[in-house]
Amino acid sequence: MLQYREKEVLELQKVSWKRDGIRILSDINWQVNKGEHWAILGLNGSGKTTLLNLINGYLWPTTGNISVLNQPFGKTDLRLLRKSIGWVSSSLQERIKETSLVEDVVLSGKYASIGLYDTPDKTDIEQAETLMEQLGFSHLKGRSYRTCSQGEKQKILIARGLMANPLLLILDEPTTGLDFLAREDLLMSIEKMAEAEHAPTILFVTHHMEEILPIFSHTLMLRDGQVFAEGETRSVITENKLSTFFSIPVSIEWREGRAWMTRK
Numbered sequence: 001m002l003q004y005r006e007k008e009v010l011e012l013q014k015v016s017w018k019r020d021g022i023r024i025l026s027d028i029n030w031q032v033n034k035g036e037h038w039a040i041l042g043l044n045g046s047g048k049t050t051l052l053n054l055i056n057g058y059l060w061p062t063t064g065n066i067s068v069l070n071q072p073f074g075k076t077d078l079r080l081l082r083k084s085i086g087w088v089s090s091s092l093q094e095r096i097k098e099t100s101l102v103e104d105v106v107l108s109g110k111y112a113s114i115g116l117y118d119t120p121d122k123t124d125i126e127q128a129e130t131l132m133e134q135l136g137f138s139h140l141k142g143r144s145y146r147t148c149s150q151g152e153k154q155k156i157l158i159a160r161g162l163m164a165n166p167l168l169l170i171l172d173e174p175t176t177g178l179d180f181l182a183r184e185d186l187l188m189s190i191e192k193m194a195e196a197e198h199a200p201t202i203l204f205v206t207h208h209m210e211e212i213l214p215i216f217s218h219t220l221m222l223r224d225g226q227v228f229a230e231g232e233t234r235s236v237i238t239e240n241k242l243s244t245f246f247s248i249p250v251s252i253e254w255r256e257g258r259a260w261m262t263r264k
């Protein structure tokens with residue numbers, strides 16, 4: 001595990017990524033500091049997944065510099081770094097063994113494994129139980145993962161991601177496929193988790209404005225592989241900026257710290 005006391009969680013300087021002569025990401029400058037949680041907003045194909053793959057070191061930038069948890073890429077052991085990063089995505093969901101018990105899926109996060117290969121100790125079991133309670137699914141203990149709903153599965157995977165006490169937690173479109181109630185329930189669990197003591201820095205990828213909860217102090221907007229806007233959420237989520245971003249006039253209504261968008 002990395003020992004990490006610095007202020008800076010993430011720094012990208014002039015990062016570009018090209019594939020087959022096409023620039024997928026251009027000139028990304030982005031800094032995330034401790035104490036901030038970021039939403040990443042972008043249309044399909046804007047480069048969000050590519051950006052996450054760069055941060056995790058699964059892709060290498062064509063140009064520019066990346067430093068994650070104060071570890072400059074090129075001088076760092078990426079396998080060690082990845083132990084400090086939790087990543088919850090739909091591709092992870094597909095890799096979970098459907099017959100596993102809910103608590104074993106959570107516990108497997110301790111070893112960054114998909115199955116449960118090591119024997120968990122008492123502290124691990126207690127930690128898993130605390131996370132299940134915090135995220136509101138203690139009642140699913142003893143059930144198989146297969147029998148859980150989509151919203152429950154997302155909570156299980158977030159708890160799994162938290163088992164290794166990551167410093168950075170990436171939630172890549174966690175609300176995909178959820179109905180209104182399941183989505184709100186998951187968002188409230190994420191909010192509670194973010195407010196807990198020793199919570200990791202969260203990067204939350206979404207297509208939907210209203211999912212940017214007040215805990216997301218900052219927002220990065222990506223368009224066509226470029227940073228369209230970045231900074232404090234209230235200064236980024238404005239009618240003017242969003243109308244340009246979506247190329248249609250939109251209005252925003254703020255309710256309980258969340259921006260609800262409609263077409264004008």
Ligand SMILES: Nc1ncnc2c1ncn2[C@@H]1O[C@H](COP(=O)(O)OP(=O)(O)OP(=O)(O)O)[C@@H](O)[C@H]1O
Nearest residue numbers: 019020024042043044045046047048049050051207
């Ligand atoms: N390995 C690759 N080779 C060629 N093109 C790629 C590759 N990976 C991504 N792209 C292209 O880069 C662009 C950005 O893709 P990316 O998956 O990062 O977008 P995204 O914002 O995550 O989209 P979505 O919201 O649909 O998941 C797309 O046009 C995609 O086709």
